[in-house]
Amino acid sequence: xxxxxxxxxxxxxxxxxxxxxxxxxxxxxxxxxxxxxxxxxxxxxxxxxxxxxxxxxxxxxxxxxxxxxxxxxxxxxxxxxxxxxxxxxxxxxxxxxxxxxxxxxxxxxxxxxxxxxxxxxxxxxxxxxxxxxxxxxxxxxxxxxxxxxxxxxxxxxxxxxxxxxxxxxxxxxxxxxxxxxxxxxxxxxxxxxxxxxxxxxxxxxxxxxxxxxxxxxxxxxxxxxxxxxxxxxxxxxxxxxxxxxxxxxxxxxxxxxxxxxxxxxxxxxxxxxxxxxxxxxxxxxxxxxxxxxxxxxxxxxxxxxxxxxxxxxxxxxxxxxxxxxxxxxxxxxxxxxxxxxxxxxxx
Numbered sequence: 001x002x003x004x005x006x007x008x009x010x011x012x013x014x015x016x017x018x019x020x021x022x023x024x025x026x027x028x029x030x031x032x033x034x035x036x037x038x039x040x041x042x043x044x045x046x047x048x049x050x051x052x053x054x055x056x057x058x059x060x061x062x063x064x065x066x067x068x069x070x071x072x073x074x075x076x077x078x079x080x081x082x083x084x085x086x087x088x089x090x091x092x093x094x095x096x097x098x099x100x101x102x103x104x105x106x107x108x109x110x111x112x113x114x115x116x117x118x119x120x121x122x123x124x125x126x127x128x129x130x131x132x133x134x135x136x137x138x139x140x141x142x143x144x145x146x147x148x149x150x151x152x153x154x155x156x157x158x159x160x161x162x163x164x165x166x167x168x169x170x171x172x173x174x175x176x177x178x179x180x181x182x183x184x185x186x187x188x189x190x191x192x193x194x195x196x197x198x199x200x201x202x203x204x205x206x207x208x209x210x211x212x213x214x215x216x217x218x219x220x221x222x223x224x225x226x227x228x229x230x231x232x233x234x235x236x237x238x239x240x241x242x243x244x245x246x247x248x249x250x251x252x253x254x255x256x257x258x259x260x261x262x263x264x265x266x267x268x269x270x271x272x273x274x275x276x277x278x279x280x281x282x283x284x285x286x287x288x289x290x291x292x293x294x295x296x297x298x299x300x301x302x303x304x305x306x307x308x309x310x311x312x313x314x315x316x317x318x319x320x321x322x323x324x325x326x327x328x329x330x331x332x333x334x335x336x337x338x339x340x341x342x343x344x345x346x347x
Contacts, residue, residue, distance in 0.1 A: 014098060017077060021053060024076045029053040031078050031122040035129030036206050039194055039222040041253065042110060045131045047094065048222070049102040050203055051081035051121050075204070077101075078121065086118040086126075096121075099227050101203060112138075112192060114220075132194060132222060139256055140190045140285060142183070142221075143247065145263040146199040149290050150179050151212060175216040176290060178323025185327060186260070187219045189337050194257070195221030198246050200239025200267075203227060240268050247276045251283045258285040260335070262326075265319075266292045277315050286316040286335060288326045 036048040052075040077100030085092040087108050096102045102119075112135035120126045134141075144150060152174045187193060201209065203225045210223065226242040250259065261276070261284060263269025273287050318329040330336035 014079075017079065017098075020076045021079065024053040028056065029076070030056055031081060031124045033083065033119045033121050033124055033127040034207065035119055035127045036203070037130045037132070037210070037220065037222045039132045039134065039196065040105075040110070041134055042112060042136060044105050044107045045087070045110065045115075045117075045133065046105050046222075047085055047102060047117065047119075047129070047131070049083070049096075049119050049127070049129060050206075051078040051083060051096050051100040051102070052076060053078060057125065081121050083119055083121045086120075087115070087131075097227075101227055112136075130220070132220075134194045134254060134257075135192050136256070138190075138192045138194070139258060140260070141194040141196070141250075141254065141257045142186055142260045142262065143196045143198050143250065144183070144221075145267075145269050146197055146201065146209060148176070148264040148266045148292060149262060149269075150176055150183075150197070150216075150218060151209075152176055173212055175212075176322065178325070178327070179290075180217045180323070182323035182327045182330075183219050184217070185336060185339070189335075194254070195219055196224060196246075196250065197221050198224045198243055200242055201225050240272060243268075243272050244275065247272070248279075251276075251280045255283070257283065259283055260285050260288065262288045262290070264290040264292060281314050284315045286318060286330070286333060288318045288320075288330070290323075290326065291319050291321050293321065 030053065031051055032054040034050045034052060036050070038046045038048045040046050054075070077098075078096065079098045079100065081096040081100055081102075083094050083096060083102055085094055085106060087106065087110070090108055092106050094102060094104045094106070110131075110133045112133050115131045115133060117129050117131055118126045119129060183195070187195065197209070197213070199209070206223050206225055209225075214220075224242075224246050226239065247259075247261075250257075261269075261273045263273060270289060273284075273289075277284050277287065316333055318326055318333075320326045320329060327336055327339070331338055
């Protein structure tokens with residue numbers, strides 16, 4: 001889209017970012033690639049990263065990993081950055097968007113499993129990203145929401161969302177009971193299954209989310225987040241559209257996979273998943289919805305507590321308050337192996 005027809009908020013945002021970039025470069029800041037975990041098939045991979053301006057390594061003061069969330073939003077993106085991607089012995093030149101975000105598919109032959117790729121821009125230090133390559137024989141995968149599904153945030157309430165995003169120390173965020181164990185059991189039951197963490201959150205918080213998932217023993221997986229700020233034709237980005245389009249893309253990229261969709265009833269997961277089930281019933285193994293407690297529902301601004309799955313009779317819908325409850329229902333469906341019995345401790 002030409003700049004002359006870009007929506008006014010986007011033009012203002014673009015002008016502000018260019019001004020910040022000039023000041024940052026005048027202050028001696030240089031390009032730095034922030035890598036994100038990606039995914040792909042044995043013939044192509046989706047590379048995800050972002051290019052920001054940062055102090056040279058010799059001028060940096062180490063920022064503790066428990067820093068306040070606002071630090072994630074003060075980085076200055078490198079508009080249309082040129083990035084070198086090294087995958088094995090092959091090199092590719094790609095271009096970031098105006099927000100410095102790299103989201104591009106590269107055609108390359110790789111074996112199934114985790115791979116490390118290298119990225120650099122403008123002579124920056126080399127960053128390493130992980131890519132999970134899905135075996136074409138794999139028929140099962142997991143798509144999981146993050147907010148109020150794996151991490152308790154009560155995000156939909158605007159003021160509380162801002163508090164959790166910009167103010168709260170990342171170590172203060174709580175994991176949803178039983179969910180790390182459920183996800184570990186799923187990856188054990190289905191070795192080689194892709195795990196996609198799909199959220200309406202901004203790419204700015206990807207490093208924080210990655211540390212949270214690792215610290216709370218969630219299995220590694222690709223993050224699919226969205227950009228921050230206005231788009232070329234509207235004031236705000238649509239989180240719902242981001243989730244819809246991401247699910248549609250996964251269905252196209254992996255038509256052989258049946259996805260276990262995991263979300264919660266505090267935002268729009270149910271309606272988004274219901275639409276996907278209606279359009280792609282053969283691509284869904286089941287839908288798991290984590291039910292918020294009454295207090296969480298109030299904080300989340302959710303007053304609807306009924307759950308209708310009419311029209312989705314061929315796809316199981318499972319509801320429970322935590323990971324243990326969902327695991328029990330998945331066991332009954334035969335989608336999860338029974339948990340091993342703990343030996344009794346003699347008195």
